[in-house]
Amino acid sequence: MRRTVRAALTLAAALACGPACAGRPLVTEDAGVLGRGDCEFEGIGSRLSAAGSTARTGQLQLSCGTGLQTQIQGAIATSSIEGERSTLAAAGGKTYLRELTDEQAGFTLAYSFAGSRPGGMDWHYDVTALLGVVTVPLRKDLLLHANLGASYARAERDTTAIWAGAVEFLRVGATAFDLMAEAFGTQRDPLWLNLGVRYTVAPERVSVNASIGAQGGSDRAKLATLGFKLNF
Secondary structure: OHHHHHHHHHHHHHHOOHHHOOOOOOOOOOOOOOOEOOEEEEEEEEEEEEOOEEEEEEEEEEEEEEEOOEEEEEEEEEEEEOOEEEEEEEEEEEEEEEOOOOOOOEEEEEEEEEEEEEOOOOOEEEEEEEEEEEEEEEEOOEEEEEEEEEEEEOOOOEEEEEEEEEEEEOOHHHOOEEEEEEEEEEOOOOOEEEEEEEEEEEOOOEEEEEEEEEEOOOOOOEEEEEEEEEEO
16 A cells, blocks of 8 residues: 555656646646746645555645746645655746647646655655646637656656646536546556546636546555635
């Protein structure tokens, strides 16, 4: 179980550009970049279960646009795995090479640096990740996202290819709900499938979101998340 939980959390962090980047509730990154002076504050709770054991994580993150086609992010999280607590931190960013609009596809580079402090131990650097991100607007209310990149685990001195793909339906039935589905994985680990929903409480200001997913393989890992986002 410990390896499954650690691998799953590391994969999610890498695919999401550290715990700070992804377009919640997706793990898959999107090509959108915040404008200069625009910020997002998010809170996320997650529960990962596999082989009869559970890991719970609470996370806060802040993202802000800096100009120069770039936004930066930072996050702090606490995690409990089989009663053992640890603290995680990450910093990262996104820089667009082609801006995403309602009429044209966007291409972005996402990057992250993550570390952790297991209970009673010192901080250590864990993972570096780099992703190429493409978002294609098929219609104003329908987006496709694709990610391809690699993560480097310092402890294992190992580089792993990572990938993700998602479809996102905006304002379904002219309501305040967005629905989405995704698949993601690595070259070594079984495939994850994930479903998500987002509800806009106040347009361009406040939203809440949730997701549920499962991984193939003998451990039958499952992941559920619940979060909120404030834009300012």
